[in-house]
Amino acid sequence: MKNSIESMDRLINSFTKLPAVGQKTAERYAYAVINMDENAVKEFASNLVLAKQSIKYCSVCGNWSEEEVCNICKTRNSETICVVKEPKDVVAMEKVRNYNGTYHVLHGVISPLNGKGPDDIKIKELLNRINQGGVQEVIMATNSDVEGEATSMYIARLLKPLGIKVTRLAQGISMGSDIEYADEVTLTKALQDRREI
Amino acid sequence: MKNSIESMDRLINSFTKLPAVGQKTAERYAYAVINMDENAVKEFASNLVLAKQSIKYCSVCGNWSEEEVCNICKTRNSETICVVKEPKDVVAMEKVRNYNGTYHVLHGVISPLNGKGPDDIKIKELLNRINQGGVQEVIMATNSDVEGEATSMYIARLLKPLGIKVTRLAQGISMGSDIEYADEVTLTKALQDRREI
Numbered sequence: 001m002k003n004s005i006e007s008m009d010r011l012i013n014s015f016t017k018l019p020a021v022g023q024k025t026a027e028r029y030a031y032a033v034i035n036m037d038e039n040a041v042k043e044f045a046s047n048l049v050l051a052k053q054s055i056k057y058c059s060v061c062g063n064w065s066e067e068e069v070c071n072i073c074k075t076r077n078s079e080t081i082c083v084v085k086e087p088k089d090v091v092a093m094e095k096v097r098n099y100n101g102t103y104h105v106l107h108g109v110i111s112p113l114n115g116k117g118p119d120d121i122k123i124k125e126l127l128n129r130i131n132q133g134g135v136q137e138v139i140m141a142t143n144s145d146v147e148g149e150a151t152s153m154y155i156a157r158l159l160k161p162l163g164i165k166v167t168r169l170a171q172g173i174s175m176g177s178d179i180e181y182a183d184e185v186t187l188t189k190a191l192q193d194r195r196e197i
Numbered sequence: 198m199k200n201s202i203e204s205m206d207r208l209i210n211s212f213t214k215l216p217a218v219g220q221k222t223a224e225r226y227a228y229a230v231i232n233m234d235e236n237a238v239k240e241f242a243s244n245l246v247l248a249k250q251s252i253k254y255c256s257v258c259g260n261w262s263e264e265e266v267c268n269i270c271k272t273r274n275s276e277t278i279c280v281v282k283e284p285k286d287v288v289a290m291e292k293v294r295n296y297n298g299t300y301h302v303l304h305g306v307i308s309p310l311n312g313k314g315p316d317d318i319k320i321k322e323l324l325n326r327i328n329q330g331g332v333q334e335v336i337m338a339t340n341s342d343v344e345g346e347a348t349s350m351y352i353a354r355l356l357k358p359l360g361i362k363v364t365r366l367a368q369g370i371s372m373g374s375d376i377e378y379a380d381e382v383t384l385t386k387a388l389q390d391r392r393e394i
Contacts, residue, residue, distance in 0.1 A: 005261055011248040014241040017233070018226045029215045031285055033245060034252055034261065036214070041249040044211040045242035048230060051208040052238040055231055064202055064231065088228055 008034075060129070062105035062122050063090050077101050079136040083126065083155065085109050085143060093141060101139070104129065109142055109151040123155060130164060137165040144171060205231075257326070259302035259319050260287050274298050276333040280323065280352065282306050282340060290338060298336070301326065306339055306348040320352060327361060334362040341368060 008030060015026035033041055057063070058070035064087045065071070072090075080101030084090055090103050108121040129135065138159055142148035156166040172190035173182055182190070205227060212223035230238055254260070255267035261284045262268070269287075277298030281287055287300050305318040326332065335356055339345035353363040369387035370379055379387070 005252060005263055007244070007248040007251045007263060008261065011244045014244045017229075017237065017241070019229050020225075027285065027288070028217075030248065032214075032216050033249060036249070038249055040214065041245055044214070045245040047204070047208045047211045048238055048242040048245075051204040051227065052230060052233070052235055054204045055202060064205065066202055066204060088224065091224070 057105075061103045062107060062125065063087050063103055073102055078134060080139065081126070081129065081135055081137075082139045082141050083152075084141050085148065085151075089141065101137075104138075106142070106151070109147040110154055111147045118154060121151070123158070126155070127158065130159065130162060135164060137167060140166065140168045144169075254302075258300045259304060259322065260284050260300055270299055275331060277336065278323070278326065278332055278334075279336040279338050280349075281338045282345065282348075286338065298334075303339070303348070306344040307351055308344045315351060318348070320355070323352070324355065327356065327359060332361060334364060337363065337365045341366075 011030045011033065012023070012026045015021055015029045016023060018026075021029070033044075036044075054066050055064045056066075056068075058065040058068075058073055060069050060073040061081075063070050063072065077100050081104050082093060082099065082101055083104045083106060084093065085106055085108065087105055090105065093099060093103070104122070104126050106121040106123065106126075108116055110116060110118055110121065126138075130138070138155070140152035140155060142152045152168055156168075159166050170193060171186065172193060173179065173186065179187070208227045208230065209220070209223045212218055212226045213220060215223075218226070230241075233241075251263050252261045253263075253265075255262040255265075255270055257266050257270040258278075260267050260269065274297050278301050279290060279296065279298055280301045280303060281290065282303055282305065284302055287302065290296060290300070301319070301323050303318040303320065303323075305313055307313060307315055307318065323335075327335070335352070337349035337352060339349045349365055353365075356363050367390060368383065369390060370376065370383065376384070
């Protein structure tokens with residue numbers, strides 16, 4: 001009879017479904033909920049359902065959106081498309097305030113080990129957008145790991161024949177980091193792409 | 198325009214109200230919620246409200262309960278009362294399967310630095326229970342820190358004149374831990390309370 005209160009057990013169980021939340025953390029969250037104001041809990045609950053119900057995927061770029069076509073697709077310069085792996089990468093990219101182009105969310109990367117081929121991610125949709133014309137540049141902003149690099153290379157090879165300029169985010173030393181601790185691949189890239197100051 | 202989707206921002210904001218959840222973690226949780234099945238999200242939301250609404254404090258021991266008097270108070274041996282700081286300590290103690298007594302939750306400890314005196318925690322309620330008779334032993338299971346020890350000493354001094362046996366959880370080396378890393382206070386206690394084998 002670990003915790004004999006059923007509604008508590010159910011709430012703890014719900015919390016364990018969040019990423020990286022185990023039994024102990026879920027218990028702590030559940031205790032915090034019990035100590036919250038009742039209105040705050042009701043608001044929390046309605047925010048959950050509201051977010052889930054109102055957020056769909058933008059039919060153009062595949063990013064989250066409350067409408068059929070997201071704000072970014074509607075208002076921004078569609079000549080440049082920045083290709084990312086997941087919707088949360090859009091959030092990260094949006095912190096770059098002077099990017100005025102649109103996005104394309106792949107919803108995954110090519111990963112043969114996990115059984116994900118080019119047809120399992122939204123490459124076809126990207127090609128459709130490009131075939132509609134008007135796209136000048138595609139910026140590959142997939143992660144800088146093996147799968148991200150491979151996906152980026154694959155898409156670049158598909159797009160080059162179409163006469164589209166395909167670029168990749170620059171790789172090099174992160175701001176604020178020590179050269180001493182930079183790994184050799186990063187240093188190699190940084191040296192290759194050195195620029196005059 | 199960090200994250201332009203309002204319902205998402207509101208959900209993230211709700212998650213940041215949980216203990217030790219910052220912006221990044223809240224974002225991760227919110228993304229997970231969006232990727233969940235809609236029924237799972239609805240269940241999560243109803244579990245939140247249900248737990249908050251159905252859990253009150255037991256009028257006898259102060260532990261969480263869905264009823265006026267909790268199951269433990271109703272069914273267990275009321276001759277022994279185990280005094281703890283918070284409801285979650287009851288959950289921990291309940292993992293000891295052969296404890297058959299009841300509990301008393303203080304809802305805090307005496308902590309002059311935080312402006313908490315003996316009247317701010319549920320000591321009066323404990324005395325009332327004892328005055329009703331039938332209690333043989335009170336086990337102090339407050340935390341083993343300065344405030345927990347002080348509270349335990351304070352309550353022991355109140356109860357001794359009433360002829361109640363007051364005990365404290367044994368202190369010593371934790372199971373599985375290295376003597377090498379035990380602090381000196383713990384080692385001193387462990388040596389003092391050594392027992393024949």
